[in-house]
Amino acid sequence: MYLPASFEETRTEVLHELLRRHPLGLLVTHGPGGLEANALPFLLDPARGPHGTLRAHVARANPVWREAAESEAMVVFQGPQAYVSPGWYATKAATGKVVPTWNYVMVQARGRLQVKDDAAWVRRLVGELTTRHEAAMASPWKVEDAPPEFIDTLLGSIVGIEIELASLTGKWKVSQNRPAADREGVIQGLSSLAAGGPAGDAAAMARQVRQPGAAEAGSD
Numbered sequence: 001m002y003l004p005a006s007f008e009e010t011r012t013e014v015l016h017e018l019l020r021r022h023p024l025g026l027l028v029t030h031g032p033g034g035l036e037a038n039a040l041p042f043l044l045d046p047a048r049g050p051h052g053t054l055r056a057h058v059a060r061a062n063p064v065w066r067e068a069a070e071s072e073a074m075v076v077f078q079g080p081q082a083y084v085s086p087g088w089y090a091t092k093a094a095t096g097k098v099v100p101t102w103n104y105v106m107v108q109a110r111g112r113l114q115v116k117d118d119a120a121w122v123r124r125l126v127g128e129l130t131t132r133h134e135a136a137m138a139s140p141w142k143v144e145d146a147p148p149e150f151i152d153t154l155l156g157s158i159v160g161i162e163i164e165l166a167s168l169t170g171k172w173k174v175s176q177n178r179p180a181a182d183r184e185g186v187i188q189g190l191s192s193l194a195a196g197g198p199a200g201d202a203a204a205m206a207r208q209v210r211q212p213g214a215a216e217a218g219s220d
Helices: 014-022 088-094 117-134 148-155 180-193 196-207
Strands: 022-029 034-041 043-045 053-060 072-084 102-118 158-173
Touching: 014 043, 014 072, 014 102, 014 158, 022 053, 034 053, 043 158, 053 102, 072 180, 088 180, 088 196, 102 117, 117 148, 117 158, 180 196
Parallel strands: none
Antiparallel strands: 022 034, 022 072, 043 053, 053 158, 072 102, 102 158
16 A cells, blocks of 8 residues: 555554454455455454464355465455544645545555364354453353354354464554644544544544654645
């Protein structure tokens, strides 16, 4: 992806945190029919490999696990994003030389896709996924809550995949290329739209971003 230096995020802990907070990734592979994209919830193992390892499962009926096995794959994770109005910029009042843009946070993870067609491996993954995403529930559901034969049947209908990451690229486009007064205007504008919603999340990301380097006006 196009990545101006002012928008590049290289800190592994920051990239990993986005993957944990926004685990639904878009798996992009290239098969006999060309490019394929599948949305999957991933689990990150940060300790395995130079940039971590992603694990997920797909339906056995989905041909991606056969067609993309042992080939390079990319997983795209999308974080907070929002439209940015030029009316929020202090520069608008000063010169009028402003235009709309879109702020967003994204991580692209790349590596070779490995197939895990192993019942024990898949069962462990499903258990970990369940524990992770049920943790916030008042009464967390467990795999063991369902009849064993029912779970066994469903587990037989899915296949595990694993991607040890060879690279992890982050793009934090959160108004770093604007003057400080414009950045503050963006934060206030986004916060006023919907605190706690997508715009509020984008405002929070803009507040947390590290100080920018050289400005790059007009970059997307």
